[in-house]
Amino acid sequence: xxxxxxxxxxxxxxxxxxxxxxxxxxxxxxxxxxxxxxxxxxxxxxxxxxxxxxxxxxxxxxxxxxxxxxxxxxxxxxxxxxxxxxxxxxxxxxxxxxxxxxxxxxxxxxxxxxxxxxxxxxxxxxxxxxxxxxxxxxxxxxxxxxxxxxxxxxxxxxxxxxxxxxxxxxxxxxxxxxxxxxxxxxxxxxxxxxxxxxxxxxxxxxxxxxxxxxxxxxxxxxxxxxxxxxxxxxxxxxxxxxxxxxxxxxxxxxxxxxxxxxxxxxxxxxxxxxxxxxxxxxxxxxxxxxxxxxxxxxxxxxxxxxxxxxxxxxxxxxxxxxxxxxxxxxxx
Ligand code: ADP
Ligand code: MG
Numbered sequence: 001x002x003x004x005x006x007x008x009x010x011x012x013x014x015x016x017x018x019x020x021x022x023x024x025x026x027x028x029x030x031x032x033x034x035x036x037x038x039x040x041x042x043x044x045x046x047x048x049x050x051x052x053x054x055x056x057x058x059x060x061x062x063x064x065x066x067x068x069x070x071x072x073x074x075x076x077x078x079x080x081x082x083x084x085x086x087x088x089x090x091x092x093x094x095x096x097x098x099x100x101x102x103x104x105x106x107x108x109x110x111x112x113x114x115x116x117x118x119x120x121x122x123x124x125x126x127x128x129x130x131x132x133x134x135x136x137x138x139x140x141x142x143x144x145x146x147x148x149x150x151x152x153x154x155x156x157x158x159x160x161x162x163x164x165x166x167x168x169x170x171x172x173x174x175x176x177x178x179x180x181x182x183x184x185x186x187x188x189x190x191x192x193x194x195x196x197x198x199x200x201x202x203x204x205x206x207x208x209x210x211x212x213x214x215x216x217x218x219x220x221x222x223x224x225x226x227x228x229x230x231x232x233x234x235x236x237x238x239x240x241x242x243x244x245x246x247x248x249x250x251x252x253x254x255x256x257x258x259x260x261x262x263x264x265x266x267x268x269x270x271x272x273x274x275x276x277x278x279x280x281x282x283x284x285x286x287x288x289x290x291x292x293x294x295x296x297x298x299x300x301x302x303x304x305x306x307x308x309x310x311x312x313x314x315x316x317x318x319x320x321x322x323x324x325x326x327x328x329x330x331x332x
Contacts, residue, residue, distance in 0.1 A: 001090050001092070001182065003048065003118050006090060006095065006118060007022065007116075007118055009095075010096065010098075010099045010115065011083065011113060011129060012104075012236070013112075013113065013133055014112070015112070016028075016112055017079060017080060017112050017184070018080055018112060018114045021112070021113075021114045021115065021237060022113065022115055024111050024169070024200060024228060025120045025296070026115070027080070027082070027114035028114040029057060029080055029114060029130060030109065031079070031132040031258050034134055034135060034136075035132040035134050035135065036132065036133055036134060036135055036249045037130055037131070037132060037140075038071055038076035038130070038131040038132065038133050038142060039128065039129070039130055039131075040067060040070035040074075040128070040129055041067070041126060041127065041128040041129075042063075042066045042067045042070065042126070042127060043125070044059070044062070044063050044066070044124070044126075045075075045122075045123075045124050046124065047273075048121040048330075049092030050062070051125070051170070052142045054189065055097065055189075056095075056097035056098040056175075057097045057098070057100055057101035058101060058189035058190050059098055059101065059125070059189075060098040060099060060100065060101025060102035060103075060104075060105075061101040061102065061105050061189075061190045062101075062143065062189060062190065062191060063083075063102065063125045063127055064066065064081065064102055064105045064106060064111070064127060064129075065105060065190070065191045065192070065274060066193075066212065066274060067081060067127045067128070068105070068109055068111065068129060068130040068193035068195055069184065069189070069191070069193040069194065069210040069212070069274040069286055070129065070195065070196040071120065071131040071193075071195065071198070072127055072193050072194045072198035072199075072210060072276060073198060073208050073209050073210035073276055074131070074133065074142045074143050074144070074198065074208070075133060075141060075142055075143040075198045075199060075201055075202040075205075075208070075307075076131030076133045076198070077131055077132050077133070077143065077195075077199060078109045078110065078111035078129060078130075078195060079094075079111065079112070079129060079130045079131055079132055080111060080112045080114045080129070080130045080133050081111055081112075081113055081114070081127050081129040081130065081239075082113070082114060082115045082116045082127065082128045083102075083113060083115075083116035083125070083126075083127055084118075084122070084125075084126040084127075084128075085092065085116065085117070085118050085119075085126075086119050086121035086122060086123065086124040087118070087119075087120060087121070087123060088120070088121070088122060089096060089124055090118075090270035091175055092231045092261040093189050095258075096145075096283040105295075105305070109193070109195055111129065126221060128213050133202075134202075138315035141202045141203060143198065143201060143205050143207065143208035143278065144207060144225075145207055145208075145209055145221055145222050145225035145226065146207065146225040146226050147205075147206040147207040147226060147279070148162065148206055148207040148222050148223070148228050148279040148305045149206055149226070149228065149279075149281070149305060150224035150282070150305060150306055150307040151282065151304065151305065151306070151316045152206055152207075152279040152280060152282070152304065152305040153279065153280055153281075153282055153285070153288075154219070154230060154232065154278075154279050154301065154302050154303045154304060155277070155278050155279070155280065155288060155299050155300060155301050156211070156215070156237070156275055156276070156299070156300060156302055157194050157197055157275045157276045157277075157292075157297050157299050158192070158194070158273070158275040158297065159187075159273075159275070159296055160211065160215060160232070160266070160267045160270060160273045160275060161237075161263065161270040161273070162183065162184045162215075162266075162270075162273070163184070163187050163188040163190070163191065163270060163271065163272035163273055163274075164266050164271055164272060165180070165184040165258075165266050165270070166181065166184035166185045166187065166188035166267075166269030167272070168191075168266075169181050169184065169185075169190060169242070169277060170185070170188075171217060173234065174262070176256075176257045176258070177257065180257065187273075188272060191273070191274035192270070193274060194210070194274070194275060194276045194295075194297055196294075196295035196296070196297065197244040197276055197291065197292070197295040197297040197299070198276060199295070200290075200292075200294050201276075201278060201280075201288075201290075201291050204280055204284050204287045204288060204291055205278040205279060205280050205284075206278075206279045206280055206281060206327065207222050207225075207226055207278060207279045207330055208276055208277065208278035208279075209221055209222055209276070209277050209278075210274055210275070210276055210277075211273040211274065211275045211277055212269075212271060212272065212273070212274060212328075213271050213328040213329070214268065214269040214270055214271040214325070214326075214328055215237070215268050215269070215270075215273075215277065216268050216269050216311070216323065216325045216326075217231075217269070217326075217328065217329075219232070219277055219311065220311065222277070222279065223305075223310075223311060226279075226305075227309075228305050228306065228307060228309075229301050229305070229306050229307065229308045229309045229310045229311060229312070230303055230304065230305050230306065230312070231304055231306060231311075231312045231313075232303035232311065232312070232313055232314070233302055233303055233314050233315060233316075234264055234267075234268060234314060234315060234321055235264070235301055235314075235315050235316040236298050236300065236302050236314040237264075237267040237268065238255065238260070238267050240262045251327040258332075260306060264321075264325075265325060268313070268325045269325035269326060269328075271328040279305055311323060313319065
């Protein structure tokens with residue numbers, strides 16, 4: 001099978017939103033009147049971001065999910081994406097499953113594949129997503145990293161640490177009962193982009209970011225861009241890990257699975273969570289609760305922004321914890 005047959009067979013579908021989709025030199029796409037485009041790229045490299053033997057359905061899902069997560073963080077509505085793909089060889093069953101995972105998520109978020117590139121090479125997937133955000137009275141409604149203010153509450157969606165727990169379990173660095181691995185693995189391989197929450201937070205959140213490299217590092221970006229500091233109840237986050245409930249249940253039978261400190265490390269520095277972290281003025285508390293409800297997304301307050309530079313982590317007794325948690329950096 002040649003390059004063009006492959007594209008036609010697995011990726012080409014009739015254009016819907018785009019004026020021109022796959023098949024010409026460029027796709028043609030327009031945001032709705034009164035909106036601006038929000039654009040983001042993410043690359044997934046074998047051996048770096050996923051194991052060579054990961055199931056292709058999950059890989060198709062995750063490749064788009066991590067990109068949709070960036071749109072969610074900006075409060076952008078997904079429109080379209082491009083897919084640049086390097087494949088070592090044409091493996092049709094693999095491609096069929098990859099495309100199935102990709103398009104299932106694309107359809108769920110009404111996000112159309114409008115173009116890309118296909119070459120031979122080490123397995124590598126690069127997606128660029130396009131979303132739209134309204135501009136109101138000359139001001140963008142995009143949620144950005146620089147809007148956090150002294151006194152704002154800090155929130156996270158969902159649970160943190162599950163993906164890193166799965167990675168550590170799959171690498172044999174930690175052990176846990178099978179039920180814990182199954183729950184964590186789903187979160188590592190098929191994260192849920194928080195698009196509905198991002199949209200619901202337009203005009204409510206003062207700043208937002210999606211958590212891809214671990215909370216400490218990603219919250220750090222908001223603090224730096226907004227020139228503020230923060231206090232975070234670290235142990236509130238530990239309770240937040242989806243697998244924690246199951247793990248503590250298993251604890252009763254087989255002794256502790258992970259120490260408190262191990263749970264903290266997963267939640268604070270785990271990475272690959274694709275949850276949203278956002279800030280909002282205390283005057284918006286009811287609106288945040290409402291946004292969580294309309295988007296059917298669990299949200300919890302984990303701390304406050306303050307004017308003093310730096311990040312303070314508190315334990316359950318309110319004692320200061322040493323912040324020795326490193327966030328993920330490809331070149332560190
Ligand atoms: P060009 O030579 O102009 O770069 P290509 O021959 O690489 O174009 O691609 C032909 C068409 O197929 C283009 O419209 C391109 O956007 C699309 N395309 C190529 N690879 C992919 C892919 N993996 N997914 C979706 N569309 C693709
Ligand atoms: Mg080309």
